[in-house]
Amino acid sequence: MNKSFFISCALSLGLFSCTEQASNFNASKLDSLALEAITEDSYKAHVAQLSSDDFLGRKPFTKGDTLTVNYIQEQFKTLGLEPGNGDSYFQEVPMVEITSKPVVQNLTFTGKNGSISVKNLDDFVIGTRKLKESTTVENTKLVFAGFGIVAPEYNWNDYEGLDVKGKTVVVMVSDPGRYDKNLFKADTMTYYGRWRYKFEEAGRQGATGVLLIHEKGAASYGWDVVRSGWSGPQLDLTTNNPDEMPEFEGWISSETAQKLFKIGGLNADVLEESKKTGFKAIPMNVSTKVELKNSFRHSKSNNVVAKISGSKRPDETIIYTAHWDHLGIGEAVNGDSIYNGAIDNAAGVAALFEIAKAFKAAKHQPERSIIFIALTAEEEGLLGSSYYANNPIYPLNKTVANLNMDAFSPLGATKDVSIVGIGQTEIEDYVERSAAKFGRIVVGEKNPTSGGFYRSDHFNFVKKGVPGLFMGSGSELISTDTIAIEKRKVSLANRYHKPQDELDEHWDFSGILADIRLFFDIGHIMSQEKTFPQFKTKSEFRELGEKRLSK
DSSP: OOOOHHHHHHHTTTOOTTOOOOSSSTTTTTOHHHHTOOHHHHHHHHHHHTGGGGGGGGOTTSSSHHHHHHHHHHHHHHHEEEESSSSSSEEEEEEEEEEESSSSSSEEEEEEEEEEEEBBTTTTTEEEOOOOSSEEEEEEEEEOOTTTTTTTTGGGGTTOOOBBBBBEEESSSSSSTTTTSSSSTSOOOOGGGSSSHHHHHHHHTSSSSSEEEEOOHTTTOOHHHHHHHHHHHHEEEEEHHHHHHHOEEEEEOOOHHHHHHHHHOOOOOHHHHTTTOOOOEEEEEOOOOOEEEEEEEEEEEEEEEEOOSSSSSSEEEEEEEEEOOEEEEEEEEEEEEEEIIIIIIIIIHHHHHHHHHHHHHOSSSSSSEEEEESSSSSSTSSSHHHHHHHSSSGGGEEEEEEEEEOOOOOOOBBEEETTTTTTTTTTHHHHHHHHTTTTTTTEEEGHHHHHHHSSSSSHHHHHOOEEEEEEEOOBBBSSSOHHHHHHHHHHHHHHHHHHOOOOOOTHHHHHHHHHHHHHHHHHHHHHSSSSSOOTTTTTTTTTHHHHHHHO
């Protein structure tokens, strides 16, 4: 959608008036000067630069890290934004890079009905977050612990009566609500369904190891994504507690899981039984030996932070975020080994620049401070946002909201806008009011079972009681050219976490620009207000939000 088309449409709808007096802010009006500052040419240029091969896939601790954070800092300076961390644009994030490899490529499992040998990366991935040169577990027995969840509020405990010390738990991804809508939050995944929770809970229970059973529908991505994510070094915050970690963590393919059940003499129906209330963990009658060689190095990456100071309440902040990192250089796919991350998430970082331009050009300057943070290490487990949330530059009780941008859709403009985790926060009310100005409607995410609300950087703000928004284009495309749409869908499919996530001629920027304008308008309205949006009554984070504001 080009600028002139957008403005003519807005004028025809009476959405803003050029004669509006600057002294009379009206939240129902759009700021034409601000919206005109958001342009396709500059946005596209930033995406192209950040996702070019020159940036080497933007992995933390690499040359691509330095190039990326310096580029972002330079853009913030050029836009006239103030340093966001005292006199610096950087917040250092101390991390450790861990390279963990099996001593032998094949892992052998021995059961009462025989043994199997499975291949690293093809059938399993495994590593450790513990900082030691080698990991040796001579003999660990496997226990199938269902979903590996302890959730008192849902009357669910897969570890009840189970001693897993010295043992390896094998667990499924997702949560029971995916299979029975009377359980948990039905088909909306809870945080208990996320892989990171499974690892953390296994550690809290004292397990020696944990293996997640991959299933494409439940994980919402294929084995190739697991493989690419584990084929190189892993990052972790140095602030994490190693005493709460298993000796090793990893995934097994669903085919490998079935073989393990078979050699252990377990009925294949055990997976179905584990999805029901009352399931008890069972020994798998299988054991294995795990040997890993590990190397690690400590270093620092950076969150890049800039601000526009509020004119009346500068101590109150609205934080826009987008993660700058991607997967770097990894296994080659069709001869290409640079994981450029154009959609994920050069697209989000470039949006920070456009929104900053809009605020600088706005007729009504923000009364609250607007903070822009390009976060590091999201792909490694939301590490940059986790560090910020635990070491905030701006007090969390004065942080109004986090508006997070991650992976815009290049398929084209849509009538609807999709809120991930709909029903969580009152920010949704702002989205609805702003969307209406653009002639758009608000819907929930198309696949709530994927647990998207827990999978991007806003979630670390949410865990601290700060309402967070994660939204993007919906599915109701405005274009009626079905042939062109289908061609675009085919050409843009299957790029997630692959070298093929690049900027090319197939991108339609109209929907991205529409979403960026919507993100701006939401924050612009908030910046003029004195109220703080809260979590919705039924949100599990409501109490955290209330506690935050009472401090």
